[in-house]
Amino acid sequence: LQMIMQYQKLSPLTQVLSVIFLFFLLNISRDLLILFLEPVLDASEKSKLCTLCSPHAMCLNTSGIMKCQCRNGFDGNGSSCSDVNECLTLGNVCGGIGKCVNNIGSFSCSCPSGYSTNGSSCSDIDECKTANDTCDNNADCTNTAGSYHCICKNGFTGDGSLCTDINECVNDTNKCNANALCINTIGSYNCKCKKGFAGNGRSCHDINECELGTNNCHVNAHCNNTIGSFKCRCKTGFTGNGMHCHDVDECA
Numbered sequence: 001l002q003m004i005m006q007y008q009k010l011s012p013l014t015q016v017l018s019v020i021f022l023f024f025l026l027n028i029s030r031d032l033l034i035l036f037l038e039p040v041l042d043a044s045e046k047s048k049l050c051t052l053c054s055p056h057a058m059c060l061n062t063s064g065i066m067k068c069q070c071r072n073g074f075d076g077n078g079s080s081c082s083d084v085n086e087c088l089t090l091g092n093v094c095g096g097i098g099k100c101v102n103n104i105g106s107f108s109c110s111c112p113s114g115y116s117t118n119g120s121s122c123s124d125i126d127e128c129k130t131a132n133d134t135c136d137n138n139a140d141c142t143n144t145a146g147s148y149h150c151i152c153k154n155g156f157t158g159d160g161s162l163c164t165d166i167n168e169c170v171n172d173t174n175k176c177n178a179n180a181l182c183i184n185t186i187g188s189y190n191c192k193c194k195k196g197f198a199g200n201g202r203s204c205h206d207i208n209e210c211e212l213g214t215n216n217c218h219v220n221a222h223c224n225n226t227i228g229s230f231k232c233r234c235k236t237g238f239t240g241n242g243m244h245c246h247d248v249d250e251c252a
Contacts, residue, residue, distance in 0.1 A: 056081035073105030098122035114146030136163040155187035177204040196228035
């Protein structure tokens, strides 16, 4: 009773300091200390109780009651907060791809080459879409998990990083007709029917110049069609090369 009477004679500030000293001496939690002090403090003095919270805690005023609450990534009673090792408590947080790195109050994912991170997970980088590939301009890029493949397009040969044109006309891999000319192009080829033939190059048929009248035989010559061409022969009574025929003077 005598101690209580002496306590009441102290100034409010001295009373608070005495209680704080007593609670620390007895190793009593800060939450209990706040709970004890709140009834004897005014609103401005209550806000000072937040200094009793851990640096990793929030000071909450709930219906006039001050409370210390550990922030995300920390665990404790608010007056004392310790870091949570999410790499141990959350399990496979990086998707089984990256390495989990614990930080104070948080964690991050260290991702291997070919993956990007948003801090909490690893995702594949599509090098083909982001133009980070080394494929040749004449190759197709195919994305894979953590990497990509380069495959030369049709008409080209190489390892995908370097592709060179295939000359189909030289290596006889073209589909031109036997009566057509093969013309190589970059990555492909064209077929063109030879003179005396008509078609699309892959299919060629003989042109009958004698029937079409596209021959240059003399009027006094016979036109004989041949495969891919024609021949001119002077008629009986005429002589020449078929393109030029002159009369034979039988009386001379």
